[in-house]
Amino acid sequence: MVLKMEVLSVKRGDITYQLCKRLVRSLMDVFILDELRDRPLSGYDITLLIRENFNFLISPGSVYSVLYSLEREGLIRGFPRGRKRIYRLTSKGERALHTVLNMNRRILHLISRILPEEDSEDLNTKFAYETFKEDS
Structure with missing residues (x-):
């Protein structure tokens, strides 16, 4: 369950926009696994969720490539439903996601040690909130 984030306000040609988009693309598989943990989704649904959460248009081809x-x-399984293909998380996918989320906690802890104290406190607050949301 990815938390709804503040919409990014960077210009399309801006280097920040490009860096953010690259980060979203590189973590798309984790985002997809996380969203499928909550409910089955189609590729189209996932494309819309990426748009809603990150304010980026990702091509359907990119999303379907990750899904395939x-x-x-064996991390997800697709089932035909009418003209759509609906994807569900498998038990292997749940284990993989759990491993990735644990690694995420370690990375956030490392980053909090590197950042100046005031930035580290903000990160720890966000981390605590995300952990609370995952556990509830």
């Missing part, structure tokens, strides 16, 4: 890769690895 996750399905080949």
Whole structure:
């Protein structure tokens, strides 16, 4: 369950926009696994969720490429439903997501040690909130 974030207010040609978009693309598989933990979704649904959460238009081809890769690895399973294909998280996918989320906690802890104290406190507050949201 990814938390709804403040909409990014960077210009399309801006380097910050490009860096943020690259980060979203590189973590798309984790985002997809996390969203599928909550409910089954189609590729179109996932494309809309990426748009809502990150304010980026990701091509359907990029999303489906990740979905096919996750399905080949056995982390998700797709089922036909009418003209759509609906994806569900498998138990192998749940284990993989759990491992990634634990690694995320370690990375956030490391970053909080590197950042100046005031930035570190903000990060720890966000981390505590995200952990609370995951556990509830």
